Amino acid sequence: MAKASQSQTEAYRRQQKKAKPPVPWARNLFWAFLVGGLICTAGEAVLKFFMAQGLRADQAAVPTSAVMVLVGSLLTGLGVYDELVRLGGMGAALPITGFANSIVAPAMEFKREGWVMGVGARMFQVAGPVIVYGLVASFAVGLVWFLVHGGTR
């Protein structure tokens, strides 16, 4: 049989697990900490800059996000951001700069398929699920808040 039996499959899986190179956890964690830490430090510096211009912390957060999205997009366009994630993993993918990368990368990629069916339809290929389940999660949290606090803050 060209489709292996259950026992063949299991025997092969055991064999294959031994042959698999180990994921370099320590190295990955180190770089994730370093790259993620640097991005967050840069974000903090931008935040401090806006606060020095007289904005309150909560007010300064909005232009800070905008600047970081711009930086993430720019680095994606320059072909640098994918290298940063290759090194830093989640350290570079998780901050808002990574979110920007996940939108700009497909937008660049599918421009050749046109503005509507290419850029328009594919832009959220990666970020779409994040937005959908982010909304679902915030709805669920909001519902719990409402049930516990009865709509008052």
Add this chain to the structure above:
Amino acid sequence: MAVATKEAPRRLGERTFRFPAEPRIVATGSIAGRMEAEGPLGAEFDETVSDSLLGQASWERAERELMRRAVEHAVRKAGWTLGDVDFMFGGDLLNQIVSTSFAARDLDIPAFGLFSACATLTAALTLAAMAVDGGYARRALAAVSSHHDTAERQYRFPTEFGNQRPPTAQWTATAGAAFLLAAEGEGPRITMATPGRVVDYGLKDPFDMGSAMAPAAADTIAAHLRDTGRDPSDYDMVLTGDLAAVGTPLVRELLAQRGYDIEDVHEDCGLLLYDRERQDVHAGGSGAACSGATVAAHIWKRLAQGDLRRVLLVATGALHSPTTYQQGETIPCVAHAVVLEAPRAAGG
């Protein structure tokens, strides 16, 4: 009758066949991208390009260009014109094998498009050899292409999207390769072929194709050795397509379990094309043109010089699509084998 007794039977055992006419590979053509040019075989390609777009408007167009130029190099080196080619067998990794069809449109050669993923090289060589051996073509062409960026965007993520690949992942080669087969002339011979069954050992990880493909390679190699009554030591090299660092120990182990020790003669194109110490290709190379370019540029030369006498070339392919793996299906794989031998004069 007289004719029937003179000719040895074409079929051997369960699924191997011989080519009594021994079609020659009279010339090959190869073109490779920047990563491949920086690899250990960099100096051997007919042409290398540093621009992954090859001056084209899209990577898809660039990939066609790779195939077209590989064919033109082969035809030029053979001293033929495109009109001398009776027909071509070609394939690539893209949906509807567009690289092959569009290249064939520009080349204006009667063409058959093939899809066996990265095993397409040996599928094309087998069919081209059959056509020449059977007298249906005097001159036939086998061609493959693959492109890192077209494969990434089709199978995985947009190319500029940041993601961390696991160490089992492989690097799709940006290259094109073409082989010109003829009933007469000088060149390494194709003497046998063993087509592969589609084998599925239940693996699902598209970032670990070496593990998925190793059982298919082992199945075909074992069938070939059984059918021919040969031993791995009858070959100077058993050359798999793109099992890379993860699949290589697995295929050796699987064959050892069946009583065949290939350790001493086994090589893998996925490990020959790049230097994993220097180049960030994780487990090694993959793609239809990974084996294609390695054989066209490097192995063909060694056979032609008589430095290698007999090679069992086993290209391996993972036959999944993005749709099938998103739907949770396992990865069926195939490996087709051909026997390449040094030219009669050089081989003694």
